[in-house]
Amino acid sequence: MAVALCAAAFVTTVARAEDDLGIVSASPITIAEPVNPQPGMVFRGYCEGILLGDKFKKQLATTLASSSAVKTTVVKSEQFSFEPFLKEVKINQGVWEGFLKCKRTAKCTILIKQKSMRGAGFLLFVNGKKVMATWEQGAVDVDLKAGFNHIKIITQTRSPVEVFLGPTGSTNPPKPLSPNMLFHDEKSESDVI
Numbered sequence: 001m002a003v004a005l006c007a008a009a010f011v012t013t014v015a016r017a018e019d020d021l022g023i024v025s026a027s028p029i030t031i032a033e034p035v036n037p038q039p040g041m042v043f044r045g046y047c048e049g050i051l052l053g054d055k056f057k058k059q060l061a062t063t064l065a066s067s068s069a070v071k072t073t074v075v076k077s078e079q080f081s082f083e084p085f086l087k088e089v090k091i092n093q094g095v096w097e098g099f100l101k102c103k104r105t106a107k108c109t110i111l112i113k114q115k116s117m118r119g120a121g122f123l124l125f126v127n128g129k130k131v132m133a134t135w136e137q138g139a140v141d142v143d144l145k146a147g148f149n150h151i152k153i154i155t156q157t158r159s160p161v162e163v164f165l166g167p168t169g170s171t172n173p174p175k176p177l178s179p180n181m182l183f184h185d186e187k188s189e190s191d192v193i
Helices: 002-019 053-065
Strands: 037-039 041-046 071-075 093-102 106-114 121-126 129-135 137-144 147-155 161-167 175-177 183-185
Touching (some): 106 129, 121 137, 129 137, 147 161
Antiparallel strands (some): 037 183, 041 093, 093 147, 093 183, 106 137, 121 129
16 A cells, blocks of 8 residues: 555656656647627738749748738628729738637538639638648538537638538538638627727
8 A cells, every 4th residue: 555655656756757848849739719799700811912832831821821801791691702892992811710609529521622623722720720721622520519619711712612410420421611610709889990
């Protein structure tokens, strides 16, 4: 018994000593759940120059984060497309941001593809983590939690983008996902001003 207690104390001491080595683990990005969820996704359009190849994958999210959007609106459409806004302003990249509400925790596959293959790039973030950077079409398995999951899609295509979601490994075809199926957090003016 005494040997077991000494062994437990030794393991505890070793674990604490390792914690004190100055190693900092990366903490997961925390995205607050919406306080006032409303239907639709927030769309932001940018007129930055089109980035091609690896520059798109590496720099687009950073470039857009430091730029001002030329168009910001709530989109409740059945497709991901910034073509309807092109009459108002020049847009080369679009960002859709919203929350997908899930009834239970599940591993799902998200498929993104461009309706007309013209060589567009996509970035997909789920709960703050970049899970896909691809051209024209791509699929990725993601863990979705029960409740609200933050979804962000960045694209540089003017053609509509199709997004599909289904349980990973299911033999049933995935279901289409569109901005009108997601939520955004509607902040009141008193929250901002």
